[in-house]
Amino acid sequence: MTEITAPKSPVTTEEFTDRIREQLKYAQGVTPEQATPADVYVASSLVVRHYLQDAWFKTQQDMVNGNTKAVGYLSAEFLMGKQLRNALLNAGMIDQFDAAVEGLGFKPQDVIDAEYEPALGNGGLGRLAACFIDSLASLGVPAFGYGIQYRYGIFKQEFDKDGKQVEKPEYWLANEEPWGHTDYNRSQRVNFGGKVVTKADGSKEWQPEWSVRAVPVDYMVPGYASGRVNTLRLWTAKSYDEFDLATFNKSDYLNAVKPKVKAEDISKILYPEDSTPQGKALRLEQQYFFVSASIHDAIRVFYPGQDKPDLTTFPDKITFQLNDTHPVIGIPELMRVLIDEYGYDWNTAWDITTRTFNYTCHTLLPEALEVWPAKLIGELLPRHLEIIKAINTNFLAELATKTRDKAKIDRMRIVTEGDNPQVRMAYLATAGGSHVNGVAALHSELLKDVTLRDFSDIYPDKFTNVTNGVTPRRFIRLANPRLSALITEGLGTDRWLSDLELLKGLEPLAKDDEFVKKFAAVKQANKEDFAAYAKREYGFELDPNTMFNTMVKRLHEYKRQSLKILALIAKYADIKSGKVNVDDVLPRTVIFGAKAAPGYYLAKMTIQLINNVARVVNNDPDVKGKLNVYFPWNYNVRLAQHLIPATDLDEQISQAGKEASGTGNMKFALNGAMTVGTLDGANVEIRERVGAENFFLFGMTVDEVDKLYEEGYSPAKYYEADPRLKAAIDMVSDGTFSNGDRNTYAPLVADWLTKDWFMTLADFTAYTEIQSDIEALYRQPLEWNRKALLNVANSGYFSSDRSITDYLERIWHTGPLA
Template sequence: IGIHKRGVQFPQTHPLALAPVTPPPPTVDGFVKEFLHELNTDQGVALSRSSINDQYTALAHTVRNYLTARWLETGRKQREGHTKSVAYLSAEYLLGRQLGNNLLAANLNDVARKALESCGLSLDTLRAQEVEPGLGNGGLGRLAACFIDSLATMNVPCVGYGIRYEYGIFRQTFVNGEQVEQPDSWLALGNPWEIAHPEAAVKVNFGGRVETVTDEAGVATSTWVPEWNVLGVPYNIMVPGYLNGRVNTLRLWSAQATQAFDLSIFNAGDYAQAVRAQTFAENISKVLYPEDSTPQGKELRLQQQYFFVACSLRDFIDNQGEDFDLRDLPERVIFQLNDTHPVIAVPELMRILIDERGFDWNDAWAITSKCFAYTCHTLLPEALEVWSVELLGRLLPRHLEIIYRINTEFLEVVRERWPDDYLRLGRMSIVTEYPERGIRMAYLATVAGIKVNGVAALHSQLLRDKVLNDFAELWPDKFINVTNGVTPRRFMKLANPHLSDLITDTIGTGWVTDLERLEELAPYADDADFRAAFREAKHANKIRLRDRLRVRDGIELPTDHMLDVMVKRLHEYKRQTLKLLHIVSLYEQIISGKVDAADVTPRTFVFGAKAAPGYRMAKNIIHLINNVGEVVNNDPAVEGRLKVFFPANYNVTLAERLIPAADLSEQISLAGMEASGTGNMKFALNGAITIGTDDGANVEIRKLVGDDNFFLFGMDEPQVAALGAKGYHPGEYYESDPRLKATLDLIASGTFSNGDHQTFEPVVSNLVHNDRFMALADFTSYIEAQAKVDAAYADTEAWTRSAILNVARCGFFSSDRSMKDYIKLIWGTNPVL
């Protein structure tokens, strides 16, 4: 285990084994042959007897076979070139379906379609068979997936490391309007995209104690005597670049017990006890924690974090070969820490260097402090992980010891710079004493990282000025911004073929890998024919969405309404309630006769959102959205004017259908709360216009598209801070805006809960009495902005013009550009051509 040697020289080798591996011919016949071969030999069935899953699996393997030659070649070049790699450490990858993306990357879509047709099969049917791997919660995991796509496309050596959760993000269902979670057994029918290497499993230790021996010269040596261990089995997934022949690797670790069961206990008849150790070990990669932006600090979570970084560090180091001098590690790799989740990698590398490789502290730190960089994705204080010292000491005693020493040496640096500033020492210490003694992982990452980046300009500035201000004073150059981005391959080319074809027909194909070229579309905003074609594409997307929702959810989507979409995790700071207040106020105005229904712009509102299972308020809000939809959709008074839909289980697959069809993109978080957002970018690039606050990457979107092509509302971050400082009293807004009062009163009246006043009382009273995210303060401004939206939408040509300019001016938000920024500002890696 873990010592399985690769690259052994065989005394005799058949010449074929020395030749480069060749892919099957990229012709229809070549594809058919490969597909049937896979179906017959791998699935063991004849076409005539095969199930759809057999066909899908064989198809996936066929596509994989085309990529394999390039993958092996990529690996060979990388090993021989000793190039510096990016090792992206992320607890989440929200990949989305693989088949369509891989066909696109390998330019096999048409060939595959025709090949399958010639076998009497439909590519679309087989694509629908794929269960998406939901190994992430939301933006953070999807960002990781976009980044690895971009790095492969840009020819940058990268290995993504993560966890192969057996159950990904839960499948959301609604029962009487309330969220009910079902396990996501995404592996039930197998995963044809992964290749397991059980022989390369890595052992990971936990628990036990540290023994310290001091020699005659007074030098202390620590030895970790762990108590238990598990194995990490690597599963490789190919990450193909777009049409460039490069295939990088995503390596996900699955936990396995070192011993399947205890035979003596089994023989004694206690079967449950005999397999307990196995169950315990395998729990580590069993299920993704469904919290987004608010970690829970559970022991299993820390086990997951250490498990995957220990495997990944060991894997990367072992792959450098036996003669590799670890002093050269910073020239070989940069470990990018995706949020605080993998930060335990810092003491782990120190432990490997000192305890296993015999480096002294200073040399080990000299290496370690050049190998990591840290991306922070939040500003919410509760989202910055703090691990209790008690727990860390119990699970990873040696790491705790190392963290204490890092902290001691770091505080010396602080003391030297600010000799008498004791308060500052307390503020900056990696070890906090309140509310219990804990390790502030963001601080540890900041101390160890060569750079710390936020994910949008405003976020990075607030990190520097507020959350990590003391650190920014100490190391001003450490803090940088890299604005997030999204991959145009999945979120335009694949998701929006209508618009993509129109763009390609107009400006050529180069935009797919050079998204700034979308600028060339700007002049066409003034071309009536182009505008008509653009509208046609949008309409076709609404029809595609309608067809999908009809089958998926039994929803009948009107295709002639403005499509107003808010999709993202359910969180109070994102303010789905503000959107809901807008809908209820429109409804209230019509049913109370204040407004004639005929004067209301026909709109369909679509929500998509999962709530963390333990987040009570978020679940109440979901319930309320569903119940408002139920009432509004069945009230003849608003028929033909308002519809509210909430398809369950929003995921990447649905996003790919929904986003291209949207007219209006809702990005309405309280300013200073959303680190970046990436949905906002996807919508704008697909020709939806944003209504949004000055928050996260909205700020940059607005700057690029221009004020005329963006509906801005609400307080900005300094205004939010000032109101908070002055004292925020939401009740005053309730009392002073009659429209807001009528809206909240309607909810409180039981209209959306069969007359029951209790059901939504927590939502209403939380808004009126607490409202941490100041929805009521922004209500009036939001309603006014929505009125402007209606007016603008009435002018079809002007609206289309704005939508086109959104597409044309948002090329900046490609994840390729984000990756260029990381390379230039942090990694210093060179693309390998």
């Protein structure tokens, strides 16, 4: 008997059908006969919202009236992916939806596909935020996600005829968007610019120069089987001055609407940089915009109708998690609100503030920690600059009571000295919050020992780790229904969807050949599905009888897509030169997915190289059926959901000590892919859990990397030492992948040979050597699948439910609503 704990549908198929008809008629204004899949998508979404509405109200009421502290997850990015199917799953209405839609003469998949995915994030950090709010709701913890409703999400990636990345605007709101509810009555004023004046009583008054109206757009965040629905509140910028009447009277219509355009620019576009800061004024405007609106919103929500609320209780009402440094301006903002708007003294305000905020750091690259010029902050937020300077002064005084090491105190300044002082946002966050965490065990150690070493020396108790996780609802149940059914069959329950450690119960089944064969059949069917999808969407011809070897993530030098492509070229060169007999080659389909930041020259050149390697290799009869390379453009959540379940081998090959965690690595392991990877980020913990014998480890460790840097790294040495590496790089130089032009990749080659900042060349030999282990195992399908199954069985730890439970215990000190 299989135990079913999935939520029960609140609605029958007939009711669902009637409701869709009703929405089509009254909201869309079409008959079912006239309706397109997009109409049915909008109608169905409104129906789902209808059935979630009571739970949404109740969750909000219980939150405000009860005494369970809420979580405010402040994040500049929420990479949500499509909403409809996720909401249907969490609310238990998938079957009713499928049947209703079919009854109306539509294919459920067409309706699902009609949704335009909101891509309001760059990569891992934004997707993590989306997984976290899913888990918070599923665990029944009252929470708000607070962010920005950008009008343009991450750019749409295309490739031109030369294989170069082209960025196209992604205007995701071009079509009707049924999930966001714009609540004009709950807007907040956000001020900018101007000056600070000291009043007669000595208090300060900020006299801003301009302001924008932050209007919340609310999204339901339904928990899985929890009966709870939280809120994702994304702010959009509206102008107060619809137009300037004076200008208008002079009949200069276009100039009259200029202020409106400027104000509304604030929430116009997501910055497309990933793991690198963008020192642009507009970016700081965005950060302050959403954080200021969110803080005022929380006060409004938790102290309804109160003019003089007792804000000393604020940290008991809500705890704000700062997702990276992007929302850190919230610390001086809360200080300002408490002191200037509510009249608290500095010490009380500081006590409230430090108890309210916590900070998650998501990087190890020192250059990725945001630093704002004090001058810029002063121009945009003059009062905040004063407060930041005062925080800095107090902080330095406090440090002086804790250490005599003057140099150390100096290194820890929040505001640097000199002609052009800078504000270090990570330091401000560390000083102004209760806890600082890294996102994987290794990362948190390195944060303490390297990046924030001085801080951890003096405030060791502030530092903790919370290893990232991913939601099993979207990334197993929705992405991989076949595997989900098999897991439920194997465990005799579907409870694993809310308690992922139960996957451990699959471990004994790895000894059962029949079960392993079923597992292998799931993977094979997923590969066939993906081949069909890739054909339909991209026109690719993938052979599902080859190994599917995937590398999907942002394009970054530290992630080392170069290592993968060089190894592939080396293989190609081996076959071309006859060093390897083509009949002995294990057939492989290599699939890349990656966006590069538009201004990131070497990353974009790497994309061009991969596309051209694909062009040459896929058209070369000498390697036909053996080596294929595909690069589906515009990697996004939707593509991830199709590709991950179909992957045999996943690449996590960053230079040790550079990938803070990674979350793709977790999604692949949970979907039964094997990983080839370095000891970096969460790879370390994945390997520990799935077993060293079930993970393809290669490459230098953090210590070895450090040592090599110290000794002086010279990449050319490696080029000379490994003839296969030399052959591969020479092939890039000699025009093989650029129609004979030897200059096309010259900058990339020069970088490899003279700089190679992330030591791709030093790890090349180890990486190519591990390939024979990989191929030997793949030639024994039963053994491969046994190990892949053990990866699934032992990856339950990487549920975002577990991450959230860790945050609740170690940092937030709150829990589910009573």
